[in-house]
Amino acid sequence: MKERVSAYDVAKLAKVSQSTVSRVLNNYPYVKKETQEKVHNAINALGFSPDEIARSLASKKTNTIGLIVDDISNSFYAETAHIILREAQKYDYEVIIIDAETDEESFAKAISTLNGKRVDGIIVASVRMDNQKLKEFYESGLPIICYNRRIHHSEKIHYVEVDNRLGAKKAINYLVELKHERIAYISGPTIYSTFFERFEGYQEAIKENQLIYDNSLVYQAELEYEKVFDFSLNLMRSENPPTAFLASTDQMALVIMDAAVRCGRHVPYDVSIVGFDDIAIASSPYINLSTVSQQKKEMAILALTKLLSIIKSGGKTEDSSKITLLPKLIIRRTTGIKNEWNNSNN
């Protein structure tokens, strides 16, 4: 248990004042080359590394940001976190990740914990649309940016998202091109802007393509494995089954694929399946899931760089950035033209 060496120790060894040590540490321009070297030598000799906590207290900057996610074990967030962590490193920022439920209470706790730790800013990767706490903190001056999901009436709060409505429409339009008419939809809770808008996109596309909107084809609840599995299985076994499914997440698309296997349906011969998100596993040849891409990488990097620039600008309420990226339909192997002979209802 060695004693910590402080800037004073360095100063003593280098025969300068502690303030000078601080100056070379911060690359203050007007320090003689000579003293710079003396200090650097002393630093190396003692193995000194500055106490970032003390630094933060004095400078009011922590070089740390917060990232609030729903469930880091979910591939979507895991991949997002990977991008953000790696990117933040480049700017010498650390990140505290909080993995919390999205209810008001847990969320409020998460954000105030981060606020207590004096993070320089927060990327919120999972808010409900109706969240109130967020505004409160935003208005207190804490730099915040929403990633992927955003809140309702967020005239001011920055966000980066993908056009979810358009994504769902693209998927449905594509399935319609493949002659599908009965298309089931698996929606997550519409308290999230993503699911809310994807659902709207689904409904609009059904209407625009002059198909019949059948409520029995729609699942809309928590995305739990069992429930979605049962729903899909029942639907496939019903007398008038859908010939295609659009899932609001790739994870759920996999569940539908499970259900298809269970009841002997072949994908895509008997049933077409489209996911949403394009998580890594979707592109695995063994899965080969057709899906709507979130542009995760662009979104994540944008969220981070925007946040950092807001931080740098000192929170002066620059015009809020609202960025909506275009989703991309990725066609792989779980979708195909509707099999006419396999269905009685034609």
Place this chain on the structure above:
Amino acid sequence: MKERVSAYDVAKLAKVSQSTVSRVLNNYPYVKKETQEKVHNAINALGFSPDEIARSLASKKTNTIGLIVDDISNSFYAETAHIILREAQKYDYEVIIIDAETDEESFAKAISTLNGKRVDGIIVASVRMDNQKLKEFYESGLPIICYNRRIHHSEKIHYVEVDNRLGAKKAINYLVELKHERIAYISGPTIYSTFFERFEGYQEAIKENQLIYDNSLVYQAELEYEKVFDFSLNLMRSENPPTAFLASTDQMALVIMDAAVRCGRHVPYDVSIVGFDDIAIASSPYINLSTVSQQKKEMAILALTKLLSIIKSGGKTEDSSKITLLPKLIIRRTTGIKNEWNNSNN
């Protein structure tokens, strides 16, 4: 941009001293009920929340731990992180995750960044066996525990792992029971204790079962998709193909499954596949991968609680905890009895 309220503001409003405010904040026992209430009222009235940075500086505790991983988008680490993040919350600990390469330089940077942030301790989820930096920091008194992978000759450094050698043996023994004789093995870099020991387990099991060790059946390099895919595909198309594969990670087992699909092999009828890790997707009915479980949850919780107890004990070098859990063979649907008629070499 509201002004931050400090403990002084609270003190003024409550007509007490700042130290008293500090006392009620820390649940110091001897404060009159009456003054406690006064302070609490003032806190609520002002919406005060203590500055954890200042607190850390004064108390020399940050209530933050570090977690070093290889690649958080990898399911194994993502699931680990989820467990640790959620568990740490219960103890009011935050966690800074660093996603870094495992070479000496990146690792050294990661650990000294964490050290600079004055984290109370670190969970290292990805070290190479030969890492030197770790010992250095360990000896400086920083509480550290290795998770899953450990370093060589780590007489002192704490770790929690699973018996990887035994895991591989269990898998091979099981495949032998299924009459397999030519069993391929996909190993990751043996600079990691996990892969090193799994590989030893494979070799020992081959020997103990009096099978012939055939080096051409073994892949041992970086676990890159393309490479493993090609290796597996070539092997399956060779004139004397293996009838079973053991992969040192579930991710790679999926790659082998891809290769099987590509060359028209049926799993498990033509070829059996066993993974390692039991990541979430492995249990999906669509995949149904037979695998060796890491006991991730137990491992992660043990790593965290051990670390916290080391922290609490003030780093007094209590006898180092070395915990090795038993792996569990999980039999699902990618393994089956060897198909005699399908192979010429019998």
Place this chain on the structure above:
DNA sequence: TTGTATGCGTTATCAC
């Protein structure tokens, strides 16, 4: 039981 004073290890504002 509570207040006063000092320190934690830096940064930042003055002087010189």
Place this chain on the structure above:
DNA sequence: GTGATAACGCATACAA
């Protein structure tokens, strides 16, 4: 260019 010295916002030893 460099050195004192005062913050930064708390915890804590010492008094009272």
